[in-house]
Amino acid sequence: MSTHEKKTEGATATLSWAVGGMDCASCAAKIETALARMPGLSDISVNFSGERVTLRLAGNAATTPDEIEKKIRALGFDASRAPSPSTRPSSGHGHEHGPSCSHDHGAHEHGHHGHDHNHDHGHVHHDTLPVAGTGKLDAPEWWQSRKGKLVLGLSLLMGIAYGVAQFFPAYAIWIFGAAVVAGVIPFAQQAIVLAFSGSPFSIQMLMSVAALGALTIGAAEEAAAVVFLFAVGELLESVAATRARAGIKALSSLVPKTALVIDPSGASRSVPAEALRVGDIVLVRPGDRVPADGVVIEGSTSLDESPITGESIPRIRNKGDDVFAGSINADGAVRVRVTKVASDNTIARIIHLVEEAQASKAPTARFIERFSRVYTPAVMLVAGLVIAVPPLLAGAEWSVWFYRGLALLLIACPCALVLSTPAAIASGLAAGARRGLLIKGGHALEMIGTLKTIAFDKTGTLTIGRPTVTDIIAAASQTERDVIALAAAVESGSSHPLAKAILARAQADGITIPAAAQSSAVPGKAMKAVVEGRTLAVGSPLYAQSLSALSSELVESATTLEEAGKTVTVLLDTDRCAALGLIAMRDEPREDAHRSVVKLRDLGLRPIMLTGDNKRTAKAIAEKLDLDWQAELLPADKLRTIEGMRRDGKVAMVGDGINDAPALAAADVGIAMGGGTDVALETADAALLKNSMTDLVHLIHLSRATMRNIHQNIVIALGLKGLFLVTSVIGITGLWVAVLADTGATAIVTLNAIRLLRFRGER
Structure with missing residues (x-):
C-alpha cells in the first residue's frame, strides 16, 4: 500500500x-x-x-x-x-500555464468580440498495466478469455457427445452430463457469491437451477445445450461490449509513447510522453504526433487534428497557437511548451467524459432497471407456481410441469430487456465521439431527440466570431484594390479586430501593402500613417464627418451599410480632407449556418437566435439565415427567455459556453461550440468539437437513431419472450427453444445496438 x-x-x-x-x-x-x-x-x-x-x-x-x-x-x-x-500528477488546470479557454476560430488572439451475466474477459495478470490515459485492463482476444475457452471446451464435449451418440447412445448421456457439470460450475459458483452479496436473482442462478433441474429429470442433452448456448450468449455479449469500447480505447493509442524534450542547453532527449510536465519544451518534427497539449513557441506548421476534432483538413499553427495531443505534424518542425500533463490532455479528457457518459443511466435505462428488479423475482414465483399448481390441483405429472417451469424460467430472464438500452446508449455515445460529437450522458442523448426549440447565440455560434470585409466602395478615382491596399498600410501596426479584417482581406486578394511611416492613433476615432507621401487615416464615419470629408453619396452609402448591420470605416486623405473610400465589415454567418437551420426546421424544430447585439445587426443576420430572433439580451434576459420557451417543449441552447453559461444551464440541453477546448468539453451537456453547425444536425439524427434502436430492442426482447412464454407453458416448446429465445434475444439486441457504431450522420 x-x-x-x-x-x-x-x-x-x-x-x-x-x-x-x-x-x-x-x-x-x-x-x-x-x-x-x-x-x-x-x-x-x-x-x-x-x-x-x-x-x-x-x-x-x-x-x-x-x-x-x-x-x-x-x-x-x-x-x-x-x-x-x-x-495522479497535478494537471496544472488552473489556467496559469496556458492560454485562456475560448472556442477556436483559427486565430490565437481572437478573444475580443438487473442484466446479470458471468463477466470475465479472461485472466489478466496483476502486473498488466492499464491502457495509457484510461486506467483500463487490456482485453485479450475472445478465444483467449475464460468465456472463449469455456465455449471452445463445451463445443468439443458436445461434438464428442453427438459423435458417440451415433454409435453408442447409452454412453452419450454421460458425456452430455459431463458437459453440463463442467459448464455450470463457474456459473453456479458466481450465483452463490452473488446471492450472498445482495443479488440473489441473477441470471447465473436462473440458468444453474434450470440446467441442473433438467439434468435431474434425465434431459442431459437439453441441459448441455442450455449451458452451451448460455456460454455462447455470454461470449457474444463480451465481444460486443469490447467492440463498443474500441472506438474510445483507440483514442488513447493516438498519443505517442515518447517525446523529444529540449533541455535548457538546447539538446534533445527522448522521454516517455506520460513523464512530461507543464512547462517542458518538446520538439515535434514533421510526421510526428504531438505528445501533449501545449502552445507553439517556435516555428510554423500544419497539423492534422482529425483525432480530436474529426476535421480532416490540416490547420495552420503558428507561434502562440494551441495544439492538441495526438495531432499529426504535417510539414514544419515546431517547438511546443507543454500546458497539460498526460492525464489531463484533450484526448484523456474526451475519453474520461465519454466513459462517464456511458456509465450514466439514461431515463429509459433507469426505468427498465427498476422494472427488472420486480420482474425477475416475480418470474421465479410464476415458474414455481407452474411447476407446483398443476400436479397439486389437477394431478398432472410432476416431471412434465417441472420441465415447463424450467423452460419458463429461462425464457423470462430479463437479459435482453435490461441490455436493450445501455447497449444502444453506449454505442451511440461512442459513435458520436468518433464524429466529434461529445455527449455527456445517456440523459442528454435521449433528450436531444425530443427537442422542440433550438436557441442560438449569435457571435461565434451562428457567425464565425470575427469581422470580415463585406463591401468596398471606392471614391476619388481610387479602385477597390487601392482602397484595401492603402487602408491595410495604415492599419498594419494595429491589433484591432477591424484592422485585422482589413489586413486579412488584403492578404486574401494577394494585394501588396505599401510601406507606412509615422503611424499614430487618434484614440477612439482613427488610425493615421504616412503612405506614399500622403497622410492617410482610417476612421469611423463620424470622424470623417467631423472633418467634412464625406460627400452626400458616401453618407448615404454608409447609412445603408450600417442599416444592414455592418460596421463602416472610412479611408481618408487628411491632407485634402477627402474620403478615398468606404470599407464595410460584419461578423458573417458560418458557411453551413443557413443550410443547417433549414435542415433543423425540416426536422420539426424551431430555431431562434438570442443575442446581446443591437437589433439592427441581429435582424440582418436573422434575415440572412431565415430564423426568429431576439436582440439586446443580457445573460439574465437569455435565461428568462429560455425558461419561458420550455413551457412549450424541450429547449436546447447552443453557445460558446462562457457568456451563455446561464442560458446553457437553464436549457433542457446545453450544447457548446468549440474546437476541443476546456469550455467546449466542460460547460454543456454536449459539445460540437469540429465547431460546425452541420454537426448539430448530425447530433439530432444520432439521438433519434439511438432512440429508434432502443425502441427496436425493447420490442425484440419483449416480443420474443412473450411468444415463447406462452408456447413453453402450453408445452409446444421446451428448454432448447427457451435458451435460444433468451440467448437469441440478447444477441439480436446487442448486434442491433452495434449498428449504431456505423453512424455517419444524416444522409
Missing part, C-alpha cells in the same frame, strides 16, 4: 481498481451492491465503460484492499490495482 493509502485511525484512503469483464451497466451494479455490504467502504463508484472501480476506505475499517480485490474476483471479474485519483 502506498504511503497515502496507509490506514490510520480516523483517516480515509481513496483506492482504485481496473476491472476487466464488465459488459453492461448492471455488471457495475452487481459490484457496487457487493462492495456496499463490506464494512468501511463509502463513495463507491463503478464505471463499466471505463472498467474502473473507485472507492473510499475508512482508516479504521476491518476491510483490507486485498479483501476488496478478492470480492471483485469472486464475482467473476478481473481486478488490478490502479493509481488512485489522489495520486
Whole structure:
C-alpha cells in the first residue's frame, strides 16, 4: 500500500481498481451492491465503460484492499490495482500555464468580440498495466478469455457427445452430463457469491437451477445445450461490449509513447510522453504526433487534428497557437511548451467524459432497471407456481410441469430487456465521439431527440466570431484594390479586430501593402500613417464627418451599410480632407449556418437566435439565415427567455459556453461550440468539437437513431419472450427453444445496438 493509502485511525484512503469483464451497466451494479455490504467502504463508484472501480476506505475499517480485490474476483471479474485519483500528477488546470479557454476560430488572439451475466474477459495478470490515459485492463482476444475457452471446451464435449451418440447412445448421456457439470460450475459458483452479496436473482442462478433441474429429470442433452448456448450468449455479449469500447480505447493509442524534450542547453532527449510536465519544451518534427497539449513557441506548421476534432483538413499553427495531443505534424518542425500533463490532455479528457457518459443511466435505462428488479423475482414465483399448481390441483405429472417451469424460467430472464438500452446508449455515445460529437450522458442523448426549440447565440455560434470585409466602395478615382491596399498600410501596426479584417482581406486578394511611416492613433476615432507621401487615416464615419470629408453619396452609402448591420470605416486623405473610400465589415454567418437551420426546421424544430447585439445587426443576420430572433439580451434576459420557451417543449441552447453559461444551464440541453477546448468539453451537456453547425444536425439524427434502436430492442426482447412464454407453458416448446429465445434475444439486441457504431450522420 502506498504511503497515502496507509490506514490510520480516523483517516480515509481513496483506492482504485481496473476491472476487466464488465459488459453492461448492471455488471457495475452487481459490484457496487457487493462492495456496499463490506464494512468501511463509502463513495463507491463503478464505471463499466471505463472498467474502473473507485472507492473510499475508512482508516479504521476491518476491510483490507486485498479483501476488496478478492470480492471483485469472486464475482467473476478481473481486478488490478490502479493509481488512485489522489495520486495522479497535478494537471496544472488552473489556467496559469496556458492560454485562456475560448472556442477556436483559427486565430490565437481572437478573444475580443438487473442484466446479470458471468463477466470475465479472461485472466489478466496483476502486473498488466492499464491502457495509457484510461486506467483500463487490456482485453485479450475472445478465444483467449475464460468465456472463449469455456465455449471452445463445451463445443468439443458436445461434438464428442453427438459423435458417440451415433454409435453408442447409452454412453452419450454421460458425456452430455459431463458437459453440463463442467459448464455450470463457474456459473453456479458466481450465483452463490452473488446471492450472498445482495443479488440473489441473477441470471447465473436462473440458468444453474434450470440446467441442473433438467439434468435431474434425465434431459442431459437439453441441459448441455442450455449451458452451451448460455456460454455462447455470454461470449457474444463480451465481444460486443469490447467492440463498443474500441472506438474510445483507440483514442488513447493516438498519443505517442515518447517525446523529444529540449533541455535548457538546447539538446534533445527522448522521454516517455506520460513523464512530461507543464512547462517542458518538446520538439515535434514533421510526421510526428504531438505528445501533449501545449502552445507553439517556435516555428510554423500544419497539423492534422482529425483525432480530436474529426476535421480532416490540416490547420495552420503558428507561434502562440494551441495544439492538441495526438495531432499529426504535417510539414514544419515546431517547438511546443507543454500546458497539460498526460492525464489531463484533450484526448484523456474526451475519453474520461465519454466513459462517464456511458456509465450514466439514461431515463429509459433507469426505468427498465427498476422494472427488472420486480420482474425477475416475480418470474421465479410464476415458474414455481407452474411447476407446483398443476400436479397439486389437477394431478398432472410432476416431471412434465417441472420441465415447463424450467423452460419458463429461462425464457423470462430479463437479459435482453435490461441490455436493450445501455447497449444502444453506449454505442451511440461512442459513435458520436468518433464524429466529434461529445455527449455527456445517456440523459442528454435521449433528450436531444425530443427537442422542440433550438436557441442560438449569435457571435461565434451562428457567425464565425470575427469581422470580415463585406463591401468596398471606392471614391476619388481610387479602385477597390487601392482602397484595401492603402487602408491595410495604415492599419498594419494595429491589433484591432477591424484592422485585422482589413489586413486579412488584403492578404486574401494577394494585394501588396505599401510601406507606412509615422503611424499614430487618434484614440477612439482613427488610425493615421504616412503612405506614399500622403497622410492617410482610417476612421469611423463620424470622424470623417467631423472633418467634412464625406460627400452626400458616401453618407448615404454608409447609412445603408450600417442599416444592414455592418460596421463602416472610412479611408481618408487628411491632407485634402477627402474620403478615398468606404470599407464595410460584419461578423458573417458560418458557411453551413443557413443550410443547417433549414435542415433543423425540416426536422420539426424551431430555431431562434438570442443575442446581446443591437437589433439592427441581429435582424440582418436573422434575415440572412431565415430564423426568429431576439436582440439586446443580457445573460439574465437569455435565461428568462429560455425558461419561458420550455413551457412549450424541450429547449436546447447552443453557445460558446462562457457568456451563455446561464442560458446553457437553464436549457433542457446545453450544447457548446468549440474546437476541443476546456469550455467546449466542460460547460454543456454536449459539445460540437469540429465547431460546425452541420454537426448539430448530425447530433439530432444520432439521438433519434439511438432512440429508434432502443425502441427496436425493447420490442425484440419483449416480443420474443412473450411468444415463447406462452408456447413453453402450453408445452409446444421446451428448454432448447427457451435458451435460444433468451440467448437469441440478447444477441439480436446487442448486434442491433452495434449498428449504431456505423453512424455517419444524416444522409
